Amino acid sequence: MLFAGEDTPLLPNVLDKHGCTEKNAFPYRSQTRQPCFILENASRSIATKLASGSEGKYQCHQCHASIEIDRMRSHVGQHILCRLLGVPENSLHEQIQHCQPCGFCGRDTCTIDLKKSRNAFKVISSCPYASEFKLGNAKKSSKRQPCTNVPIHCSICDIDPKTKCRPVFWKFNIFHHIQTVHPAHWSNSSQRTQNLPSSFVDVLSVSDFELQEIVPLRSRPYPVPATTTLLSQCEPVHNDNPHARKRIRVS
Template identity: 35%
Template structure:
């Protein structure tokens, strides 16, 4: 428990929300069913159709509290034993919990209400066991189009979140001091999500569109970006962290048809070294070099991890300018159709998404 109350802990629970019904004025019983939510919770940020339903919910241990239920005979059918919760303890828990979790309110998962959750008093439409103060605070939320960083809690525009989180990830990866002015609430773990920095919570995938590959993710901090432009570090787009295909994994599977690229061969470029070490330790160095990026000095400077003047002649950068120039038109229309007949074929094959070789090797 000591570890769970430690604010930097990374413990997460995955579980289901019990569907409770009111038995009498003082008792709620578990019907044996679970709440089913839309799997995607990113609101505007959600990129995939929200038709998938899920009963699983994943949340940080910091916003949870163990509750004891009692197994007792059901009033309407005493031969049947059910789990019971006392209304009194649920209400006091509501107030207690808000006081405990308000510091970490950005860790509270958001789901659309179901007909049975949050709980409503029988016959009434009003939610009960919801903290008024908590509801007001969550409704205020971060500004539209912004979210709080899971690592440092800074409010960041969703469009900039990948760069922002990228800096936390790089600092950890390169064992450099994190440039965040705020104390980190969450340390970056293994194979972090490039949008939110958490481990094991979010999928990353790629999908072929007519002219380009597009990122797909169920991360709640997801926002679409131009993958080709992201391959090169610039002042306005410092982080090169982006989904890439592991060519070694790809070679070991039957060719895929259509626009789907299996999620399990797609990795964040910052996580590729780790993937190669874990899954392909015996692959030839040349094959590994082909897939994994080294972080350029410019990228460290633009991310605020190193002081100095960016090197305009850096090989990666000049390549980049060319690509970035071509991509400018695409950037504006990202999110809409990318096949506007601009004439230029940008990325046709997944192979082109391979990380560009940077001038410098670390």
């Protein structure tokens, strides 16, 4: 096993052969800053090596907190939401990557996809910090895991004739995708989406509970139209009818 920065005579030769020019940080990168020489199992081993030493815990790249693997998505999603809504996190060791950060690790080197299996979609990722989770549960904000950053299909992209699916993005990254690929659905003046199907807006929305838990000091509004979001996306509230789907305004 080779690790970044380790003093082994073989490492420079191997990395040169794979076009890596940045060799002192992981992942290794080529001259054009593209990640290279990625071995998924090796990546996971390196991530484990970098973990705090606690059993089953991994070190967050951004804040260096030691996080259980099944909570990493919700944890890193909080850093991503802070960046999206202009909440400064000045003490981070590594900033969240721009544009399309991985929802599991916050870097831009990992792939994400949804594969249909029977009646449900399964999350497929190359991330060393990926863990299995149930999409249905992850879409609901809770005290333990307030963040609902999950992979979603872009419902205004065309269906890929090969895969018969639409492209997949992390929920908080879809806004950058809409700005750049579907500019007619982005309002520069309000910095929010516009003219999207309401079912898609529901998918992109977050609950007031999630915003208050993660970004109470946000300086920008969550970028869906200032209309509604589903209260049922957050923790159950005391209500005579547990199935009631009450809409509330978000800002």
